[in-house]
Amino acid sequence: xxxxxxxxxxxxxxxxxxxxxxxxxxxxxxxxxxxxxxxxxxxxxxxxxxxxxxxxxxxxxxxxxxxxxxxxxxxxxxxxxxxxxxxxxxxxxxxxxxxxxxxxxxxxxxxxxxxxxxxxxxxxxxxxxxxxxxxxxxxxxxxxxxxxxxxxxxxxxxxxxxxxxxxxxxxxxxxxxxxxxxxxxxxx
Amino acid sequence: xxxxxxxxxxxxxxxxxxxxxxxxxxxxxxxxxxxxxxxxxxxxxxxxxxxxxxxxxxxxxxxxxxxxxxxxxxxxxxxxxxxxxxxxxxxxxxxxxxxxxxxxxxxxxxxxxxxxxxxxxxxxxxxxxxxxxxxxxxxxxxxxxxxxxxxxxxxxxxxxxxxxxxxxxxxxxxxxxxxxxxxxxxxx
Numbered sequence: 001x002x003x004x005x006x007x008x009x010x011x012x013x014x015x016x017x018x019x020x021x022x023x024x025x026x027x028x029x030x031x032x033x034x035x036x037x038x039x040x041x042x043x044x045x046x047x048x049x050x051x052x053x054x055x056x057x058x059x060x061x062x063x064x065x066x067x068x069x070x071x072x073x074x075x076x077x078x079x080x081x082x083x084x085x086x087x088x089x090x091x092x093x094x095x096x097x098x099x100x101x102x103x104x105x106x107x108x109x110x111x112x113x114x115x116x117x118x119x120x121x122x123x124x125x126x127x128x129x130x131x132x133x134x135x136x137x138x139x140x141x142x143x144x145x146x147x148x149x150x151x152x153x154x155x156x157x158x159x160x161x162x163x164x165x166x167x168x169x170x171x172x173x174x175x176x177x178x179x180x181x182x183x184x185x186x187x188x
Numbered sequence: 189x190x191x192x193x194x195x196x197x198x199x200x201x202x203x204x205x206x207x208x209x210x211x212x213x214x215x216x217x218x219x220x221x222x223x224x225x226x227x228x229x230x231x232x233x234x235x236x237x238x239x240x241x242x243x244x245x246x247x248x249x250x251x252x253x254x255x256x257x258x259x260x261x262x263x264x265x266x267x268x269x270x271x272x273x274x275x276x277x278x279x280x281x282x283x284x285x286x287x288x289x290x291x292x293x294x295x296x297x298x299x300x301x302x303x304x305x306x307x308x309x310x311x312x313x314x315x316x317x318x319x320x321x322x323x324x325x326x327x328x329x330x331x332x333x334x335x336x337x338x339x340x341x342x343x344x345x346x347x348x349x350x351x352x353x354x355x356x357x358x359x360x361x362x363x364x365x366x367x368x369x370x371x372x373x374x375x376x
Contacts, residue, residue, distance in 0.1 A: 049287075056289035097332060099237075100360040101244035101369065138366075141355055143331065144285060165353025167329055167373050172288040178326075181289065183371050185355050 028088065028120055030127045033071060033078040040087035041080060044112045045070055053174055054149045055108075056181070075135070079127060081111075081120050088115040091124040093131055096141045105132035105140045109152070122155050129159065133188050145182040146171050153182065161186045216276065216308055218315045221259060221266040228275035229268060232300045233258055241362055242337045243296070244369070263323070267315060269299075269308050276303040279312040281319055284329045293320035293328045297340070310343050317347065321376050333370040334359050341370065349374045 033041065045066045052059040057069065072078045076094025080087045089111040096106035107128035111120045132140050140161075145152060147166060157163075161184040169178035221229065233254045240247040245257065260266045264282025268275045277299040284294035295316035299308045320328050328349075333340060335354060345351075349372040357366035 052288050056285035056287055058286040059288070096358075097244035098246040099244055100240050100247070100362075101332065101358055103360060103366075104355070104358045138357065139355075141358065144289065163353075164355055165351075165371055167292070167327075167352055167371070168375065169326065170284075170289055170292045170329065172291060174288075178291075183353055183355070187356065 028081045028083055028123050030079050030081050030091075030123060033080050033090065037080050037087060037090075038067065041070070041090050042066060044087065044090055044110050047112055048110050051174070054146050054152070056144050056171060077131060079124070081124055083115075088112070088118075089120040089124055091128055093128045095137075096143070103136075103138045105135075105137040106142065107132070107140060116151065121151065122159070125155055125159055129186070137188065139185060139187040142182070142184040144171070145184055146173065147180040147182055148173060148176055153184075156184050159186070216269045216271055216311050218267050218269050218279075218311060221268050221278065225268050225275060225278075226255065229258070229278050230254060232275065232278055232298050235300055236298050239362070242334050242340070244332050244359060265319060267312070269312055271303075276300070276306075277308040277312055279316055281316045283325075284331070291324075291326045293323075293325040294330065295320070295328060304339065309339065310347070313343055313347055317374070325376065327373060327375040330370070330372040332359070333372055334361065335368040335370055336361055336364055341372075344372050347374070 042063055046063075048055060049057050049061055049066065050059055058065070061069070070078060070090070070092055072092045072094050076092060078090065078092040081089035089109065091107055091109045093105060093107035095102040096104045107125070109121055109124045109128075111124070129140060142156065142161070145156065147153065164183040164185050166180040166182050168180050170181040171179050173179050230251055236243060237245050237249055237254065238247055246253070249257070258266060258278070258280055260280045260282050264280060266280045267278065269277035277297065279295055279297045281293060281295035283290040284292045295313070297309055297312045297316075299312070317328060330344065330349070333344065335341065352371040352373050354368040354370050356368050358369040359367050361367050
């Protein structure tokens with residue numbers, strides 16, 4: 001896999017993603033996360049982690065823990081989706097596992113409740129796929145997609161991910177009890 | 189899941205595992221790892237990590253990195269299999285993921301080349317399953333079993349794990365090229 005220093009990241013970001021006709025956003029710029037974005041990123045991460053219905057993260061995580069988990073270091077990358085300066089989503093991407101498995105990428109996406117249904121998640125996922133292809137990865141794997149998170153599953157399937165399998169009851173949903181976690185994959 | 193402090197760990201370890209008739213070992217004591225075990229554990233981890241044919245770990249990891257990865261803190265546990273004071277294998281176990289997925293356990297096992305084929309891996313896996321059941325987990329998941337590691341796959345299948353799915357080509361084997369990574373699971 002080619003090295004990806006900060007120059008390479010700057011060269012490929014920002015990107016502009018057009019949103020669907022239902023959107024009230026005009027267009028979303030997806031660009032590398034900057035430290036000054038944290039005051040807008042943390043409320044998004046906090047909302048999603050505290051809800052505990054889509055991510056296998058500790059719902060009580062502190063702000064510092066969230067920062068350590070969400071902000072990737074090279075060779076990974078964290079990005080934000082920005083609508084005229086307002087952060088309406090964030091994603092992180094990088095190798096799924098180290099060593100002999102490091103040619104497979106992974107990514108995670110967070111879109112706050114107020115910005116859902118407008119194509120931000122799809123735009124972030126497309127960006128991550130383009131990024132992973134450009135950096136020489138052979139595919140992208142999601143390790144734990146909550147099966148009741150239909151919005152996410154639909155986006156991934158539409159973009160070409162296949163279902164590898166489902167671990168039954170592996171996620172304790174606050175409303176729906178124990179539901180499955182999908183492993184999903186796309187080869188490049 | 190009930191808390192599992194060091195008292196609980198001491199109470200359930202050590203355990204004695206009888207080995208099959210082919211073994212040249214008499215019996216293996218499986219007990220909680222102690223800091224004084226590291227000089228015997230590190231050569232095992234180093235051998236397996238450097239070979240890069242069974243674990244998705246960085247083959248160049250340092251001794252300190254290996255220690256950080258292999259030695260679990262509560263609620264996880266690291267154990268050694270000991271044959272009259274000689275460490276012939278090691279395992280780690282704990283929650284597979286945090287938060288809403290923390291009721292599913294995971295485990296990893298390492299047996300050095302010289303001690304293979306004598307039932308040590310099976311004994312370690314049985315120990316991990318007993319430990320996970322005793323600590324209230326609902327199942328155990330393996331996230332990345334190299335499909336060419338038949339010895340491991342056979343043990344897991346014999347002990348009741350099912351194949352959830354295989355990510356094709358996700359592991360770059362030094363001799364066999366890109367082979368699949370199995371996700372395996374057993375419900376308790």
